[in-house]
Amino acid sequence: MTANRNAYSSASIWIHWLTAVLVVVFFFTHESERGSLGRTFHVSGGMLIAWFFLWRIFRRFRNGVAAKPEQSEALNWLSRIVLWGILLALLVVSVSGLLLPWSGGRAIDLFGLAIPSPITGSRSLHEFFEEVHDIAGHAFIPLVALHILGVIKHVFMDADKGVALRMAQPDKEGL
Numbered sequence: 001m002t003a004n005r006n007a008y009s010s011a012s013i014w015i016h017w018l019t020a021v022l023v024v025v026f027f028f029t030h031e032s033e034r035g036s037l038g039r040t041f042h043v044s045g046g047m048l049i050a051w052f053f054l055w056r057i058f059r060r061f062r063n064g065v066a067a068k069p070e071q072s073e074a075l076n077w078l079s080r081i082v083l084w085g086i087l088l089a090l091l092v093v094s095v096s097g098l099l100l101p102w103s104g105g106r107a108i109d110l111f112g113l114a115i116p117s118p119i120t121g122s123r124s125l126h127e128f129f130e131e132v133h134d135i136a137g138h139a140f141i142p143l144v145a146l147h148i149l150g151v152i153k154h155v156f157m158d159a160d161k162g163v164a165l166r167m168a169q170p171d172k173e174g175l
Contacts, residue, residue, distance in 0.1 A: 003063040006162070007171030012059065015052050016167055019090075022049055023140055030137060043097065044111045050094035053087070063175045069154060069163050079150055085143045092136035096129045103129050 003009075008016070022045055032038030068076045101107065105121020107114040154163040166174075 002173075003175050004171050004173040005064060005067040005175065006166070007169070007174035008066070008166050009172065009174040010170035012056075012175055013167055013170050015056060019049060019052050019056075020144075023090075023144075027137065027140065040109060040111070043101070043109060046094060046097045047108075047110055049090060050098070053090045053094055057087070059175065066166065066175060069158075069160065071158070078146075082143055082146045082150065085139065086147065089136045089139045089143060093133060096133040096136060099129045100126065100133060 026042050026046060026049070029038040029042040032042060098108065101109075102117040102119050103122055103126040105117055107116045151164050154160045
């Protein structure tokens with residue numbers, strides 16, 4: 001059966017909104033003290049984001065991508081760049097977040113389960129991953145802003161609520 005390219009499934013919509021909420025929460029908990037509830041949630045929840053990311057990419061390759069809205073090719077190009085930028089930022093934040101404790105020679109605390117470091121701690125490597133994690137995390141700000149502006153453009157300027165409704169109204173045959 002071919003997926004409806006003009007709609008998303010319930011699972012895709014839930015993952016989209018859960019990921020969006022978690023990214024916002026993680027942005028505000030990234031400065032939490034080591035050992036605090038905020039830090040534990042940031043690190044452990046970040047691993048959930050990694051799984052959501054992998055699931056989303058798998059579904060994207062299996063089902064294809066959403067149909068392009070009727071707009072200029074330049075705007076379609078920009079929307080693809082923004083979407084892939086968000087996905088790339090998710091990937092980089094997830095991988096660098098995983099490598100941060102390990103590059104410091106520490107285990108990852110995954111909701112109380114310690115995953116030991118497979119590598120020897122290195123201060124320079126740890127600082128590198130800190131920088132990468134920080135840059136990728138802050139890349140979400142302009143990317144998400146452009147993503148939201150795109151939705152606003154479709155709804156209010158184009159009077160096309162179809163694009164916005166894709167992430168609000170599930171379809172059993174959706175992507």
